[in-house]
Amino acid sequence: MRVRYTPSESKDPLQDRGVKIPYAPAKRVFPKWRWYLVVLIVSSPLWFFLAKVGLGLVWATSPGIVYMDKTPINSPMSGVIYKVYLREGQKILSGDLMAKIGDPLLDVKRKPLLAEREGLLRYPPVGSASAPIRQAVSLSEKLLNQEKAYLSRIQRLIDQGAATLADLNEALGRVNRAESDLLRARADLALAQVPSAEYRSQMIRLSQIEGELAAMDRLMEDIDLASPISGVVLELFVVENQPLAQGAPMAVVADPHTASIVTFLDPRDLGMVEGGDSIKVRFPGGTTVDAYMDGRPSLAQPTPSSLSTPLTDIRQSVRLKLRTAVPIPDLFLVEGLPVTVHWGARWKWIERWLP
Secondary structure (H helix, E strand, C coil): CCCCCCHHHHHCCCEECCEECCCCCCCCCCCHHHHHHHHHHHHHHHHHHHHHHHHHHHEEEEEEEEEEEEEEEECCCCEEEEEECCCCCCEECCCCEEEEEECCCHHHHHHHHHHHHHHHHCCCCCCCCCHHHHHHHHHHHHHHHHHHHHHHHHHHHHHHCCCCHHHHHHHHHHHHHHHHHHHHHHHHHHHHHCCCHHHHHHHHHHHHHHHHHHHHHHHCCCEEEECCCCEEEEEECCCCCCEECCCCEEEEEEEEEEEEEEEEECHHHCHHHHCCCCEEEECCCCCEEEEEECCCCCEEEECCHHHCCCCCCCCEEEEEEEEECCCCCHHHCCCCCEEEEEEEECCHHHHHHCC
């Protein structure tokens, strides 16, 4: 059987083909205001969405974070952490003790260095093999002096007519040979006194060993590491009895005196920067402080995902740094704390309407 509805019947549910159909009254009357309340609750996401979009069209806002200058602190040596004096969130001053570190293997490392140094010290010094050559030089000098004295006697005898020219030539030859032997002996002595390449390398290595041993002597006792700066410990990467390599990160310290606001502004709202005399920073909980620009915009980057909302269009944003007119309350001195920056109305005539 096919059911058909006519327009007149569909408009009047109390009649059927002209016959009035009485209905019994409802057993429980449902107030209309309850229906309105249900409709309001069901449609509340839509109203929230519309309000969000409407306010976003009128008021310029941007997400931001609390930012502090951070200093990483690394281990100056390898060893074992015997004691840690810090904890995360602790305020420290420059010079406060951070940790006690020592190297239990230093004595083991010293023994081979000491043995190598002893062997290098036994290496013959420069000139130790030149003693015979010095004797040869001394003998050559004496022989030359004797030959010169002999030549002088021959010359006197020639003057007296008691020697011949052949005797004089023989004496001159003996002097020349003695001078040649002396020059050769002196050259050999100079060559023997020049350090060899092997000796020079041995001495360089000995100097290196002496430096390493001196450094180890300074590290034989446990070292107390002090903080180079004042601030708040944001992160701590070490625990007691932990082995540590040289240069390994130990902690990150932030300076609360450098606290500022870093915000990520939609490029379409860059015009708000020029007239940024009514910038307000809203912290979690509703606390609001005035702020001002610190420098000019110089960097565009994607908005961090941690600051994005379901209605945020992920795009390039302009990174800006703000300074608060008053110090940031201690409660909000938390690195990375999300905040909202209010730049005011996009149209100035709207602000003139407001009280």
